Amino acid sequence: MTASLPSPASPLKIGTRGSPLALAQAHETRDRLAAAFDLPAEAFEVVVIRTTGDDAALIAKDRPLKDLGGKGLFTKEIEEQLSSGGIDIAVHSMKDMPVAQPGGLVLDCYLPREDVRDGFVSPGLSGWAELPQGAVAGTSSLRRRAQLLNRRPDLKVVEFRGNVQTRLKKLADGVADCTFLAMAGLNRLGRSDVPATPVEPEAMLPAVAQGAIGIERRGSDSRVADMLAAIHDAVTAQRLVAERAFLAALDGSCETPIAGLAELDGSTLRLRGEVLRPDGSEAISDDATCAVEDGAKLGHEMALKLLQQAGPNFFDWRG
Numbered sequence: 001m002t003a004s005l006p007s008p009a010s011p012l013k014i015g016t017r018g019s020p021l022a023l024a025q026a027h028e029t030r031d032r033l034a035a036a037f038d039l040p041a042e043a044f045e046v047v048v049i050r051t052t053g054d055d056a057a058l059i060a061k062d063r064p065l066k067d068l069g070g071k072g073l074f075t076k077e078i079e080e081q082l083s084s085g086g087i088d089i090a091v092h093s094m095k096d097m098p099v100a101q102p103g104g105l106v107l108d109c110y111l112p113r114e115d116v117r118d119g120f121v122s123p124g125l126s127g128w129a130e131l132p133q134g135a136v137a138g139t140s141s142l143r144r145r146a147q148l149l150n151r152r153p154d155l156k157v158v159e160f161r162g163n164v165q166t167r168l169k170k171l172a173d174g175v176a177d178c179t180f181l182a183m184a185g186l187n188r189l190g191r192s193d194v195p196a197t198p199v200e201p202e203a204m205l206p207a208v209a210q211g212a213i214g215i216e217r218r219g220s221d222s223r224v225a226d227m228l229a230a231i232h233d234a235v236t237a238q239r240l241v242a243e244r245a246f247l248a249a250l251d252g253s254c255e256t257p258i259a260g261l262a263e264l265d266g267s268t269l270r271l272r273g274e275v276l277r278p279d280g281s282e283a284i285s286d287d288a289t290c291a292v293e294d295g296a297k298l299g300h301e302m303a304l305k306l307l308q309q310a311g312p313n314f315f316d317w318r319g
């Protein structure tokens with residue numbers, strides 16, 4: 001590499017939200033870059049950026065996140081800092097990222113994907129089949145709510161937000177009988193103490209891009225582009241291309257119950273997708289394969305097929 005590498009005197013600035021999971025992801029990114037270029041950790045500076053979403057979530061603790069504001073609630077300030085040069089890269093959970101980025105910014109570097117599965121958490125139980133009739137599930141995810149009600153219409157779902165600790169406390173206090181947490185988050189936080197049972201994708205298809213970390217950069221910054229290429233995971237990228245094309249064609253903001261998962265078997269890509277009515281009364285799904293390089297096309301076509309099957313008003317219905 002010809003351009004100069006970061007150093008303790010001139011560190012590469014890594015922007016992130018301040019939650020424990022966001023920090024863990026920023027540190028993983030720093031450690032991978034440091035290892036790839038044989039640099040000390042001090043050649044990087046982790047910059048915590050407070051977002052409108054963080055503030056809104058603090059004020060309106062019991063309201064669904066989707067009611068708190070528009071697109072990119074948790075990324076706006078971070079992307080502003082990236083555009084203006086306050087930071088050099090931004091680390092994100094890809095599950096929370098809109099399908100398109102603001103002009104001048106590029107999001108095409110992914111770290112190796114973690115466990116994609118959701119974890120079912122209910123002290124003493126290993127799956128929702130064991131919950132008694134009418135039990136209460138806590139989740140703020142429209143997807144998980146719709147999927148669970150689709151499989152167990154007798155259950156009641158209540159709004160459940162907050163970090164891992166908060167949610168476990170709510171379970172202990174009896175606010176709900178079970179909750180769901182992404183296995184990826186628990187693993188990245190080293191929380192093997194949390195009694196989470198992984199739910200197989202056949203039972204609950206995960207969110208698009210669940211378990212994947214993406215690193216955003218300025219399109220004009222070729223030094224950073226070269227550095228990120230060294231830690232980029234091509235298989236994760238091929239999977240996310242298909243999943244995000246599926247989401248984009250469905251116009252999936254996080255306000256629609258949508259699930260999608262791509263997996264590779266050699267040069268074959270398998271994509272599974274699901275859309276649901278918010279109340280879980282109906283679920284439409286598809287499962288198809290293609291050559292790895294055709295993932296975007298398959299994602300787009302699968303979305304159109306499901307939209308056609310769903311018909312008008314499918315997503316409008318409020319349960």
Ligand SMILES: NCc1[nH]cc(CCC(=O)O)c1CC(=O)O
Nearest residue numbers: 093095181182184185210211212
């Ligand atoms: N929307 C919150 C969010 N964004 C990413 C993760 C977990 C890590 C991941 O899926 O990459 C979580 C928490 C959760 O779903 O339990």
